[in-house]
Amino acid sequence: MMASRTQNPGIQAPENDQENQQNPVTTLATTPWRRIERLSLHLNPFSSNHYDLSHQQMKMLICAARAKKIEVKVVELSSFMRGKHRDIQEQVFDYFKSRPELQTPLEISKDEHRELCMRQLVGLVREANIRPFKYVVEDPAKYFAIAEAVGSVDMSLAIKMGVQYSLWGGSILNLGTKKHRDKYFDGIDNMEYPGCFAMTELHHGSNVQGLQTVATFDPLTDEFIINTPNDGAIKWWIGNAAVHGKFASVFAKLMLPTHDTKGTSDMGVHAFIVPIRDLRTHKPLPGVEIHDCGHKVGLNGVDNGALRFCSVRIPRDNLLNRFGDVSRDGKYTSSLPSISKRFGATLGELVGGRVVLAYSSSGVLKIAATIAIRYSLLRQQFGPPKQPEITILDYQSHQHKLMPMLASTYAFHFATLHLVDKYCEMKKTHDEESVGDVHALSAGLKAYVTSYTAKSLNICREACGGHGYAAVNRFGSLRNDHDIFQTFEGDNTVLLQQVAIDLLKQYQQKFRGGSLAVTWNYLKESMNTYLSQPNPVTSRWEGEDHLRDPKFQLDAFRYRTSRLLQSVAARLQKHSKTLGGFGAWNRCLNHLLTLAESHIESVILERFIEAVRSCPDEGSRSALKLVCDLYALDRIWNDIGTYRNVDYVAPNKAKAIHKLTEYLSFQVRNIARELVDAFDLPDYVIRAPIGLQTAGEAYSQYTQHVGF
Incomplete structure (x- = not known):
């Protein structure tokens, strides 16, 4: 233990004499540290008698002064990041x-x-x-x-x-x-056929199986008749509908006539091509009622509209019939045996929207982080008496806001690139296992990344003070336009539940000897290890080398996921006996959402670690390793209560994780400019005066934009 204490005394030295009295070994290890620290107070340029720094702040400054800054070659790192x-x-x-x-x-x-x-x-x-x-x-x-x-x-x-x-x-x-x-x-x-995607209804969004719009087949005319049976079934928030759309893919219940007393048979939700405007005059077609959804919080360049259908007739060929078809005589055929199978196959083909939202949300976070960090390196505020002001990114509180966020931006970049690769592979192979894996992964990453970005946009705005409130500096438009990412293509809470469902299925299959999805390989390979009791020895290891070991970090993430999965499965089984399946699910819902987020964080970290390993440039690899360590340890510290509750992390180790997280934030701050420059976003793309790469022009550009 003495070796781990002295490995990095600036991080791990105890903070008070009471702790030293309780641990004589520690006292021996830290006595030299006390002497070195007192001497450094005389030598360090920040040690003015008038500069009142806390003990912890001083240690952090000394560590930063001692740490060797990583030399980042922006071109090489950018080349690795930006892809083909x-x-x-x-x-x-x-x-x-x-x-x-x-x-x-x-x-x-x-x-x-x-x-x-x-x-x-x-x-x-x-x-x-x-x-x-x-x-x-x-x-x-x-x-x-x-x-x-x-x-x-x-x-x-x-x-x-x-x-x-x-x-x-x-x-x-x-x-x-x-x-x-x-x-x-x-x-x-070529944009001659601008169209809409008419799934969401006024009363139903995420519950697609509950849609009420109906498409009834008329065998006499060989047509489908599209109807909106009530106001709740009005198609709502339909992009391109209010102004520009000429066609719509309308999702409706396919109803076939029968010879029994029911009159019709419900074959489940299908998609139909419905012309909504005349191609020549652009006027709404007979039976199609179009209204404007009006001004929105953001994305006002998108013409969202509402559609109501009154006995709109379309040819039978307008049924999108990949998974189910209707013949001329009204017989239904499908390669899939049930409504639920057809519904699953239909929605499974639409995961591309979730992929692009996760990927694009990561791009929005890059822009916001770039603006906030560049401004934080430009803006100076306060400092030691009679000395120059320091940049606001030199304050520990500001680093705490922005550096873990920058680490997350990098983590999301690699995770969403992996998702894109998996999606492309799925589109080529149509392999059943790959389809299921992409469905769960896209749901989880879309939910996790968009939620994190939405919160971060507000933090970036606050980090830039009053200037972050100026419209020209973009945080308002970025925040408002991105906010809906949390809702469309699946509400994030619903999507996380889909991830939890997939995890529980995989959990059951593990004990039935079945195969596991690709993103669950870690449980397939060593589930017993992750579900075993924590090692009382390793739970106390606090050396920097151990805490920065990818194996420790990934094991910690996976252990948390495994414990959450095991415990929620037991709770669901217990509550289902008295509350039924739905009631048990609702009773455990927050637990299930935490499980899904934990699993997605494990996947993100795994992809980040792999990206670090595959980076060919040594300097870039060192920078990415630093950022990856910050991402991992910051997440562990944010959920330290979970690890402490099961004794996975002892008190001394938790304290070491906290200190190392702050220290890594310090180190990432030293290369923050290079890290955001590696996103390779030109000034004319950033378009925020306070976020320009040419910092010397920031204030002049800013004043010009407001007409000063």
């Missing part, structure tokens, strides 16, 4: 840089923003010849890269593009068959 599709992103950036009239101004009305957004998308497709729909089919990773770049230009534009190509276009590709692709692909691709 950076070229297409630069094409997007260059196009909008060359067309300043298409850049979204700070102050713009809802109607003007909608028209500008449409011009932006048409210009990107027809002038810049960037065809996102082509990449949806051929190279989804490139499509996601375009979406991230477009979102940095205007998040409304990214959502409008997503509605057109990922949702409306994706429904044709993934739920339809060859006849649909042949008929609609070119029109969707």
Whole structure:
């Protein structure tokens, strides 16, 4: 234990004499430290008699002065980070840089923003010849890269593009068959057929099986009749519907006539192509009622609308029939045996929306972190008497706000890249195990990353003080536009429950000898280890080498997940006897959500560790290792109560984790500028005066923007 104490005395020396009295071994180890510290007070430039620093603050300053700064080669790190599709992103950036009239101004009305957004998308497709729909089919990773770049230009534009190509276009590709692709692909691709994705209803959103819109087959005319039976069934929040859409993929219950007393048979929710406006006049078609959902908190460049259908007739061929079809004589056929199987297959093909939201949310966090950190390195405030002011990022409190967030930004980058790779693999192979894995992983990452980014945007705004409140510095628009990411493509709370369901299924399969999903390999390989009692020896290890060991970090994350899973499974079994399945689930809901988040954090850390190992440049690898350690230890410290409750971490180790987390934040602060520069976001993309890379121009640019 003495060796671990003296390994880094600036981190782990005890804080008071009472502790020394309780531990004579520690007293021997720290006596030299006390002498060295007193001597350093005379030598350290911060040790002015008038500069009142706490004991802990002084130790941190000494550690920082002693620590050797990692030399980060921004070009090499950026090259490793940005991946093989950076070229297409630069094409997007260059196009909008060359067309300043298409850049979204700070102050713009809802109607003007909608028209500008449409011009932006048409210009990107027809002038810049960037065809996102082509990449949806051929190279989804490139499509996601375009979406991230477009979102940095205007998040409304990214959502409008997503509605057109990922949702409306994706429904044709993934739920339809060859006849649909042949008929609609070119029109969707070149923006002649702008469309909508009409799933959500006024009364139903996440519970898609509860949708009330009906599509009844009429065998006499070989048509489906689309009806909105009540106000609750009005299609609501439908992007592209209010102004620009000409078609909609309408999700409705497929009803077939029967010869019994029921009259019709419900075959479950299916998707139908419904024209909503005349292609020539652009007027709503007969039976289609269109209304505007009005001004929103954010994303006002997207024309969200409401659709009501009154006996709207469409040809039988307009049924998107990949998973179920109706013949001319009204017979239903499907390769899948039940409504639930067909429903699962239908929604499973729509996970691309969740993938792009997770990936794009990480991109939003990069922008916000860049602005906040660059400004925090620029802004100076207070300092020792008669000495220059220090930057606000030199304050421990500011590092505590921003450095773990920067570490999380890097962690999310690698995790969402992994998700994109898994999605692309799934689209090529259609392997059943891969489909299930991507479904759970996309649900979890979308929920976790978007929730974290939403909270972080507010923290970034606060970290920039009053200047963060200026619209020109973007936090307001980023925050408002991103906020809905937590809700659409699946409410985050619902998505985390889907992850929990998958985990419980995997848990059951483990004891039945079944195979586990790819993201559950760690339990497949060593579940007994993670569920065993903590080792009383390792629970007290507190040396820096041990705490920064990826094996310790990953084991800690996985142990927490395994314990949560084991305990919630036992609770569900207990409560189901008295409350039934639904009641038991509701009783354990918060426990289940914590389980899902813990699992996703384990996956994120695993991908980050793998990225560190695979980085070819030594300097970049050292920087990433530092950032990865901060991410891991900050998460462990944030949930230290869980580890303490089961004696996985002893009190002395918990204290060491806390101190090392603060120290790592200190070290990351030393390379924070290089880390945000490695995101490779040009000033004309950042567009916030206080976040410019050329810091000397920040205030002049800022004053010019407000007309000073």
